[in-house]
Amino acid sequence: MADMQTFFARAAAMLGPKGFTQDPDVIEPWLTDWRGRYTGRALALASPGSTRDVAKLVQLCGEFGVPIVPQGGNTGMCGGATPDDTGSAILLSLRRMDAIRSLDPDARQVVCEAGVILQTLHEAAAAEGLRFPLTLGGKGSATIGGLISTNAGGTQVLRHGTMRAQVLGIEAVMPDGNVFEGLVPLKKDNRGFDLKQLLIGSEGTLGIITAASLQLQPAIGGRRVLWIGLKSIQQARQLLLHAQSSVGDALEGFEVVPRHSLEAVLDYLPEARDPLQNSHPWYALVELVATAGMGDALDARAEGLLEGAYHDGLLEDATIAANETQAEELWLLRDSIAPAERAIGPAMQHDISVPVAKMADFVELVSPEMERRFPGTRAVAFGHLGDGNVHFHILAPDNAIRGEWEENEGKAISAVVHDLVTEWGGSISAEHGIGQMKRDELARLGHPASLAMMRSVKQALDPQGLFNPGKLVPLARESTSP
Numbered sequence: 001m002a003d004m005q006t007f008f009a010r011a012a013a014m015l016g017p018k019g020f021t022q023d024p025d026v027i028e029p030w031l032t033d034w035r036g037r038y039t040g041r042a043l044a045l046a047s048p049g050s051t052r053d054v055a056k057l058v059q060l061c062g063e064f065g066v067p068i069v070p071q072g073g074n075t076g077m078c079g080g081a082t083p084d085d086t087g088s089a090i091l092l093s094l095r096r097m098d099a100i101r102s103l104d105p106d107a108r109q110v111v112c113e114a115g116v117i118l119q120t121l122h123e124a125a126a127a128e129g130l131r132f133p134l135t136l137g138g139k140g141s142a143t144i145g146g147l148i149s150t151n152a153g154g155t156q157v158l159r160h161g162t163m164r165a166q167v168l169g170i171e172a173v174m175p176d177g178n179v180f181e182g183l184v185p186l187k188k189d190n191r192g193f194d195l196k197q198l199l200i201g202s203e204g205t206l207g208i209i210t211a212a213s214l215q216l217q218p219a220i221g222g223r224r225v226l227w228i229g230l231k232s233i234q235q236a237r238q239l240l241l242h243a244q245s246s247v248g249d250a251l252e253g254f255e256v257v258p259r260h261s262l263e264a265v266l267d268y269l270p271e272a273r274d275p276l277q278n279s280h281p282w283y284a285l286v287e288l289v290a291t292a293g294m295g296d297a298l299d300a301r302a303e304g305l306l307e308g309a310y311h312d313g314l315l316e317d318a319t320i321a322a323n324e325t326q327a328e329e330l331w332l333l334r335d336s337i338a339p340a341e342r343a344i345g346p347a348m349q350h351d352i353s354v355p356v357a358k359m360a361d362f363v364e365l366v367s368p369e370m371e372r373r374f375p376g377t378r379a380v381a382f383g384h385l386g387d388g389n390v391h392f393h394i395l396a397p398d399n400a401i402r403g404e405w406e407e408n409e410g411k412a413i414s415a416v417v418h419d420l421v422t423e424w425g426g427s428i429s430a431e432h433g434i435g436q437m438k439r440d441e442l443a444r445l446g447h448p449a450s451l452a453m454m455r456s457v458k459q460a461l462d463p464q465g466l467f468n469p470g471k472l473v474p475l476a477r478e479s480t481s482p
Helices: 002-015 024-030 051-064 118-127 144-149 195-199 233-250 259-268 297-311 324-335 337-344 356-373 404-423 439-445 448-461
Strands: 068-071 090-093 100-104 109-113 167-173 179-182 208-215 220-230 251-258 282-291 317-320 347-353 378-384 389-395
Touching: 002 051, 024 090, 051 068, 051 090, 051 167, 051 208, 068 144, 100 118, 109 118, 109 144, 118 144, 144 208, 167 195, 179 195, 220 233, 220 297, 220 324, 233 251, 233 282, 233 297, 233 356, 251 259, 251 324, 259 282, 259 337, 259 378, 282 297, 282 324, 297 317, 324 337, 337 347, 337 389, 347 404, 356 378, 356 389, 356 404, 389 404, 404 439
Parallel strands: 068 090
Antiparallel strands: 100 109, 109 208, 167 179, 167 208, 220 282, 220 317, 251 282, 251 378, 347 389, 378 389
16 A cells, blocks of 8 residues: 555656546546446546656556556447456546647648547648548547557548558557657668557557557548448449449448438437438448549549449439538438437447458348347348448347346357357457457457467567556467367
8 A cells, every 4th residue: 555655646746736636536437438338447547748758657657566548538349448347557548648749731641649539630631631531430539549559440441441551650658668669651661570550459458659640631622422222231232343343442431221220310310311212221321532623523423323323223212412411411320320229229239340242141141140049139230331341230129128138148149249250251340449348259269379479469568467458468368269
């Protein structure tokens, strides 16, 4: 206890009243994950204002053996930024480190601190006639550090790739307190391992990201958003192939939405309306974009896409947003599926991927299989068909009790889903990370060589095991043979 009091006193003196608190009322809002699935305890909340302060704090925690749980916007889906219930760790918030250090319009590059909110970055880029080509529903609170730590995806992966593809360089504090200074963006660098790629997606278990150099893209000169009625997920797959052939790089996004999800959103949003006159089993939300000076050609490309698809029997009905307001209304339907589902009742959410060519088959075959195995449930798949990643949710029976159902039948459901995904050659985590939610499943289903390499890297970089303990990397004694 005396040692901990010394730790608290030194941390408070180091970071000041804005940077360190033990006030439970201040800490409490950050102890539960976004989905409300995990709640932990923390010794204190540290909010350093600079990379130097992060490094000094990490050194202090190493001296006293205090674990650290890094946290960005607390919008994660797998409990990766939530401390456990032992109360032995400090919560390290990067939210005060929110400066855009530099933005070079000519190089189309920006250097952001970890606490910069995604929407803030979008606005800063737009002011220079540029854009950052990654977006998601939580853009108003998700931070750059968190997005890098989880290698976030979103609705533009089809054209631009995940967060990993946008990162040119990284600054991070390592478990020994040294700063990895890798912000300089080099097109070619063969000095051994690409260490920034090791840190991307590591969920704060190997290093604490404090800043990053990111690639920007030219602002779009126009976009067309299409809402298309389809008879099946297989037809959606054929429409995707047609769109890729017809419009090429103009295809920015291709999302699929089943009728059940649309109805849930229409119930959830009183002012929302069905974009098409008749109902259809499936829908595709398609976005086409053009760079500056090429926007006028989009109308012809959008109309040509629909005409060709209709001629080939690849759609039942369609509409094109007439303006930006209508375009945003169409995207709102897609972005509101998750909260609309939560309003219905409990569900087990699975962020899975299989090879793109197999995704339609997976949804078509596995959905009825899950409903057969677990009577009263409903399988709902929606999302990024173009990059082989759908959100495969199993909705609970009507009489399910929230909390109890997830902990009992829900866990059995997830195990079956993950087994099937693995059989199909896919991943149990396409874009949300592993966190604490899927750590044991990764241990159960991961390839032994991959798991051994992950544990070796963790042990080499963080021998004390103080960086985000209990997340992502399964302990050897917890693994089972696949």
